Amino acid sequence: MTLFLSQNQNQVNIRPFQYRDLDQIERLCQQALSDTVSDPKTDGVSNSAQDLQKLRRWYGFLKFLSWFPNPCQHLFNILVAEQDDQVRGVIKVSPFNLTRSTWRVNQVAVSPEGDLKSVGSQLLRHCFESIWEARNWLVEVDINDKANIALYRQNGFQRLAQITYWSVEPELLQQLAVAQPDLPNLLPVSNADAQLLYQLDTASMHPFVRQVFDRHISDFKSSVIKAVMDGFKQWFNHTEHISAYVFEPQRKAAIGYFQVQLSRDGRQPHFAELTVNPSYTWLYPELLAQIAHLTQDFPTQSLRVSSADYLPEREAYFEKMGATRIEHSLLMSRSVWHKVRESKLSLEGLQLSDVLQSLQPARKPIPSRISWLGPMNNHPRSKRNSQVSDTLSGQSNAMSEQPESENQNKPIDRPSENQHEG
Numbered sequence: 377m378t379l380f381l382s383q384n385q386n387q388v389n390i391r392p393f394q395y396r397d398l399d400q401i402e403r404l405c406q407q408a409l410s411d412t413v414s415d416p417k418t419d420g421v422s423n424s425a426q427d428l429q430k431l432r433r434w435y436g437f438l439k440f441l442s443w444f445p446n447p448c449q450h451l452f453n454i455l456v457a458e459q460d461d462q463v464r465g466v467i468k469v470s471p472f473n474l475t476r477s478t479w480r481v482n483q484v485a486v487s488p489e490g491d492l493k494s495v496g497s498q499l500l501r502h503c504f505e506s507i508w509e510a511r512n513w514l515v516e517v518d519i520n521d522k523a524n525i526a527l528y529r530q531n532g533f534q535r536l537a538q539i540t541y542w543s544v545e546p547e548l549l550q551q552l553a554v555a556q557p558d559l560p561n562l563l564p565v566s567n568a569d570a571q572l573l574y575q576l577d578t579a580s581m582h583p584f585v586r587q588v589f590d591r592h593i594s595d596f597k598s599s600v601i602k603a604v605m606d607g608f609k610q611w612f613n614h615t616e617h618i619s620a621y622v623f624e625p626q627r628k629a630a631i632g633y634f635q636v637q638l639s640r641d642g643r644q645p646h647f648a649e650l651t652v653n654p655s656y657t658w659l660y661p662e663l664l665a666q667i668a669h670l671t672q673d674f675p676t677q678s679l680r681v682s683s684a685d686y687l688p689e690r691e692a693y694f695e696k697m698g699a700t701r702i703e704h705s706l707l708m709s710r711s712v713w714h715k716v717r718e719s720k721l722s723l724e725g726l727q728l729s730d731v732l733q734s735l736q737p738a739r740k741p742i743p744s745r746i747s748w749l750g751p752m753n754n755h756p757r758s759k760r761n762s763q764v765s766d767t768l769s770g771q772s773n774a775m776s777e778q779p780e781s782e783n784q785n786k787p788i789d790r791p792s793e794n795q796h797e798g
């Protein structure tokens with residue numbers, strides 16, 4: 377679907393990307409990332425370049441996958457804003473959960489010739505209008521990137537959480553690996569454990585964040601196609617994924633979970649994801665020790681972990697452990713209820729008579745007295761009551777008239793003349 381918008385009397389064409397746009401997209405993304413970070417050799421720039429190289433290499437295959445529903449259908453959902461046959465902006469979005477009720481804005485980049493607020497807002501609003509199944513939107517932006525934060529706030533995004541990224545150096549990992557973790561009920565993850573992992577994710581998350589993420593049990597299951605694609609991705613990126621959870625037999629629940637991405641060639645750091653029940657914070661050193669044991673069998677590299685501001689016990693442990701803060705980002709969200717506020721101007725001119733035609737009065741009302749007995753005369757009970765009242769009134773009238781008639785027929789005693797004279 378193509379949307380035409382006007383900017384400075386010039387038309388901006390928003391359309392899906394094509395193979396001929398990859399060179400300009402790569403230039404825009406590298407420039408946008410280099411403006412937000414001080415070192416152009418950081419992980420963000422290198423990962424973006426690697427993604428574009430994969431996109432260039434597998435463009436035909438990914439284009440074929442986007443034609444029918446599959447786990448990789450929205451892997452590279454990219455839109456470009458074209459003006460005067462030049463790409464002025466690019467946006468990349470992807471579904472956040474399996475039901476696709478929440479979508480994520482991965483990146484927005486605008487060329488120096490274009491206005492970030494104007495072109496970026498057009499790209500964002502096009503996604504809001506075209507992706508009808510999205511009820512919530514997420515975006516994660518560097519806390520020092522004031523321009524993009526202002527862009528997202530202008531388009532209805534609000535602060536959801538603050539994310540801190542930590543780096544655990546190899547020397548610290550070796551110290552953690554010395555301790556033997558006390559995890560007797562550490563089990564591998566399978567689809568049968570999806571219910572336990574869903575309950576753990578629900579318990580360890582802030583209620584408002586949980587509502588925006590909108591995860592279900594299906595998000596913790598892995599289909600056959602997804603498993604095959606993940607295995608191919610691990611082989612291509614020279615990585616290995618290991619995940620496990622801690623089971624509490626008394627409560628029949630999962631109280632801790634970790635997933636670690638280990639680098640086989642040592643070209644990139646290891647990445648770990650932790651989920652711990654707030655009532656079992658003593659699991660942090662045990663899980664970190666278990667992850668440190670796993671990293672000893674791979675090339676020496678640092679470990680990257682993250683924490684949110686609604687998990688103060690995790691941040692306190694990382695500080696006490698000696699991990700290094702490397703990045704702060706702001707997680708922002710937007711709900712579809714903002715669309716009501718956006719369409720408010722078009723509803724202001726409507727009158728109630730225009731909306732509800734059947735409620736228009738047929739004539740001008742005439743003030744009159746309210747008759748309380750009129751509507752009730754047709755009721756059977758009211759008729760019976762009226763008959764009884766008429767009978768009682770007739771009897772009372774007869775009784776009142778009877779003495780009067782007797783008084784009329786009775787002779788009147790007059791005083792005699794003799795008495796009068798005396």
